Amino acid sequence: MSGPGDAAQVYLEEVADLLVQLEESLLGLERAPNDRDLLDTAFRALHTIKGSGAMFGFDAVAGFTHHLETTFEQARKAGLKLTPALIRIALASKDHIRALIERPASLDPAASTNLLALMATCVGEAGVKPSVTPTGGALDEPEGPASWRIRFRLPPDAMANGTNPLRLLDELRELGPCTVVALTDSVPALEAIDPTGSYLAWDVILTTERPKSVIEDVFIFVINDMELRIDRLAEEPGRIGEILVRRGDLKPELAEAAAARQERLGSLLVKDGTVSAECLQSALTEQKHLRTEAGKVTVAPAVNSIRVPAERLDSLMDQVGELVIAQARLKQMMLAFDDAALRGIAEEIERLSNGLRDTTMGIRMVPIGTLFGRFRRLVHDLSQELGKSVQLTMSGEETELDKTVMERLADPLVHIIRNSLDHGLEDPETRRRAGKNPQGTIHLSATHSGAQVLITVHDDGRGLNRDAIRAKALENGLITDDAALSDPELLQLIFHPGFSTAAAVTNLSGRGVGMDVVKRTIESLRGSIEVISPPDVGASIILSLPLTLAIIDGLLVRVGHGRYVIPLSAVVECVELSDDMDQGHKGRNFLNIRGDLVPFLRLREAFRSPLPPDPYQKVVIVSTGERRIGLVVDELLGGHQTVIKSLSKLHANVGTFSGATILGDGSVALILDTAYLVARGQSQDAGRKAA
């Protein structure tokens, strides 16, 4: 994990994070241009991109970012107003930085200059000349020079992380005359010293006309991890002075220029014999004590997270999967022995492996807010492009989802949001005439529902146009003229391959990638998709997705010789296939479940089992969305922790199964693809209706 190649890789990952931060704060600033925290976040991100970029040889990135940073410096210090135009340029610049890093070769060499020129114009219009250097802020300037005691201690790994304490001291010196005292109390014994560790603390007495915020700014990039205490000496007499005043007559000294105070105080007093060396030492000890106390309060909690390559997590997950399988075998084996001690161990291992499984799956979980955040920019850009005013709201950002699922969700969601913006939301004028708020709203939400996560994209636009859908489906031969479709069935048509109602192909949608691709992606994640669109009040697209792709709860069933797993999250109920249901409706495979007709599929026939059916067959009712189907099996074998293994390309043609798993006895069982089976049952249903 070391070496220059890795370091550059780490930089790239870090920049990716920083760019996300930058974008979020920029979008935030667009709404709240005066938010100091957002401004600082943006500035910090820029500064780090620039600094580390220069360190790792990304000179073009560093050079370009420097100018952007300067602009933000002016916003922070010189009151430069962040106009929407400036934010737009900053966002474009952020994209440019990404491009500079990812594909520098394909960039127009003039792009950087053009952007900077635009920015300079914008800054000029905003009323501050770009060349103005940020001199003392006009906001909280103190009256005349003041003296400050700055006490700071960097975290032990500060130098390893690229912070140079000498640079911090130099920056302080630039602010005015100052005296620096290094405190060596924390330096460990020689054999315990880490050569790259930072053990010193510093007391800096600084006299400056600048406000306190300028001093704080020196530490802006390390402030979260360090101990820092800045005291104004005039208001709070220096503790050493205070203590020493009690020990000797120091009033004339205190009246001296504060810049030289500390040095003279210590040396002069000891030299004159006014204060003994021990006395000073004890004052220092007392001071040290106070500092420790103060330090306890000022140390910000360190962020307890580490960055781990995704492959390691994947291999950890694989191994946990193996362990779960081995544990299932052990459990099965245990049943053959009537040994209490063995059972105890087996149960202990079961408990541990379940815990390990849950923890490991938890590691892979990330809050969906990180994904939602990306869409702010999308909505921002699209709404400008389309001339629509759109507000993006979110809820449930903290809902966690497997990282792999989430990554594969990004493209479908982009597509759905684009559709909502392009087709769903009306332009402001139309909305006003319809008595709606001219500003449209797109709401993203995520909630847990059992072992599933429901993600909803809702817009308050015109809703789905049923007549247009029907006309389009007729035109494409998807339905017949006289087809009687229920409303949900009609809406489902938009997921049919090649279906697009956009009258005009816009830049955004209608490019051939349709909702069918979205649907396929969601289904490949073992999820399902649904549309709800009451006329005129907008539309909701609801994605329901499994929490994880790796391990699921399954229902183990037997059909003929074979054993199969049905994902438990899809199972609604199990009923017995009674004789009259089986025989009574000749050739009609429908169950009457509390008044509803549910089609059923005899898996024994579908799998061409040579065995005669069991006398008491069971029906497992499974559903995706609102649609249900019964699967007739010979026997229900019970629940099974299912570690999912994908099928090879050699079995890609088999739609019935979404994967395979290994059972406790070491044999392989296939996992039924319920979405596929439900669709198959429904087409059987449609066939019946057509007949």
Add this chain to the structure above:
Amino acid sequence: MAQTAHEIRPSFEALTLGIASEVFALDANTVREILEIIPVTEVPGALDFVPGLINVRGRVVPLADLRIKFGMERVENTEDTRIVVVEITLDGEPTIVGLIADKVYEVTEISGASIADTPETGMSWRADYIKGIGKNGDDFIIIPDIERIFTS
């Protein structure tokens, strides 16, 4: 993959195995292990030549029957029947596949000079399934193009 008659192929280490009455040679480097017959899970609806799945050390691996591709008769498993687990590249992805063999013979060197082109006639199999015919003593050995067999 037609090649000119004079081209000398490289020699290679091969695992020889018997399928029906023929001897086949697999590049020994692609062979991961040889298993006795283990329970096979049938995959309903799968192609005839990949009828099932097996568990190879915790991996779910497709089991292929080359006899189907070469139009040979299926025979009952005997005590000589083995599963040869090979790693091949399918569409650019490394894939592990089990092959049913009626008998596994030995690992032997097949000299490049002894490898002849697939004869155009006199064979009932698709010529592109075979890379060449090698010789081991007086016996002919078929060198199958496993990747092509699986992708066509």
